[in-house]
Amino acid sequence: MHRETAEPTVADRSGEASREWIAAHQDVAAPSEYSHEFVWDVTGDAEGPFVTDLDGNVMLDFTCHIGAAPLGYNNPKILDKLREFDLVDPLKIAGQDFYFGSGTVDDPEFPGSTQLMQKLTEASSQYGMDTVFLSNSGAEAIENAMKVAYDHCESPKYGITFTGAFHGRTLGTLSLTRAKSVYTRKYPELAGIREVPFCACEGACECGFRAGDDSRLETLLGPGGHIDPAEVAFLVMEPIQGVGGYRFPSDEFAREVGRVSADYDIPLIVDEIQTGVGRSGSMWASDHYPFDPDIITSAKALRVGATVGRSELFPDEKNRLGSTWGGGDVIAAMQGVFTLEAIEEHDLLENATERGAQLVERLDTHHDCVEDARNLGLLVAVDYDAKQRRDAVVEAALDRGVLTLGCGARTLRLLPPLDVTEREIDLGARLLNDAVAEVADD
Secondary structure, three states: OOOOOOOOEOOOOOOHHHHHHHHHHHHHOOOOOOOOOOOEOOOOOEEEOEEEEOOOOEEEEOOOOOOOOOOOEOOHHHHHHHOOOOOOOOOOOOOOOOOOOOEOOOOEOOOOHHHHHHHHHHHOHHHOOOEEEEEOOHHHHHHHHHHHHHHHOOOOOEEEEEOOOOOOOOHHHHOOOOOOHHHHOOOOOOOOEEEEOOOOOOOOOOOOOEEOOEEHHHHHHOOOOOOOHHHEEEEEEOOOEOOOOOEOOOHHHHHHHHHHHHHOOOOEEEEOOOOOOOOOOOOOHHHHOOOOOOEEEEOHHHOOEEEEEOHHHOOOOOOOOOOOOOOOOHHHHHHHHHHHHHHHHOOHHHHHHHHHHHHHHHOOOOOOOEEEEEEEOOEEEEEEOOHHHHHHHHHHHHHOOEEOEEEOOOEEEEOOOOOOOHHHHHHHHHHHHHHHHHHHOO
16 A cells, blocks of 8 residues: 555445454443444554555544544554564563663663653643653543642642533543433442533634623632632633534633633643644644643553643652553553654644644535534544434435444544645545535535
8 A cells, every 4th residue: 555646446345255243242242332343453454544444445544543643554653663673572671660771771772651741741841741650541640630739738628620621531530521311320439520611612602601790710719609618629621622513612702711720729631632732733732722720630642641830739659649550551651752753754733733624624624514623733623414414414424434423413533644745635525425414504
């Protein structure tokens, strides 16, 4: 496969080989949310956004595994560096509680968790962040951010989350999640979690975040409010809500969250698990908004989980934070380092900004069923008039060889690779426009 000339080709979507594999998988797997009946052939041709399934179909993947494959498939920007190393055993080690290295720290033969944490603090220095706790996943990163905040607060009783939020699937993170009842129904919740509207309103506030002259946060915490801000361990938010529908915060809302965090000295945990590591056109989506995070959580594109913050927030006592298997594994830590290096070496922040704008510009929005198209870098979303219409677009795009994702009530989300090319954006937009035209005519 040559990425420069590859195009999607779909002869038999969900053919016999894929159906057989899916059936065998589902026979032993707990029911889960599979976005498509698409089976990646890990031995087949694939590079960047192009991937082959078990039936020989070539697909244009504009999902990047929900952002967890930031450079798509088999990208030489990562693989060429990995090929320089002989694999070692064990690969899975106590990454946060066990040291490993090679050569010198400044010029390691085997870049790993030390170098990854160094790069993360460099990338977050604008917020004064100098400390990292590595873990395996985004949910673990959020869990540890909560632990850091609870420990830091002298009398922790409350935490504040926002309507529509998604922060993970562990019991702790589900206590913060407000996206869909299927995620949380019947599961116990941490005590003291309070919910406030996430305001994405354009113009006058219609979501309830504004309560007269004040915000819901101010009426909750300010003079006359029923919560003592000294007892609030944290505010936690996504800078752009993902599962909730790619909802971008209003400037007034973002500014008010920052003000309340600063005025009442409440740590702001910003969940950058989907939005971070370059996808917005900056290292962190927070960089675009008028608030300063106190703790950033990262995963997906980073290849491991990470809780990043200032040293004074983290517990001094050993074993308050810990994980026998934390930090992914040796290769994941190396991939994280190489991903951050690739973003810098190949100007991928600028590419994300330019290609995201190109994609929104190329999308055909004149159909009555298309209500909105928006982006921040390569965080791209399209709203349709109904969930059924959105789902039909996803299926019609699959028939043309383009993988997309639904989110929220009726939103389509697109996450092309950070190094997506102008040709690939044009190709994906044309096929998606054809899919929308087919659905709009139904």
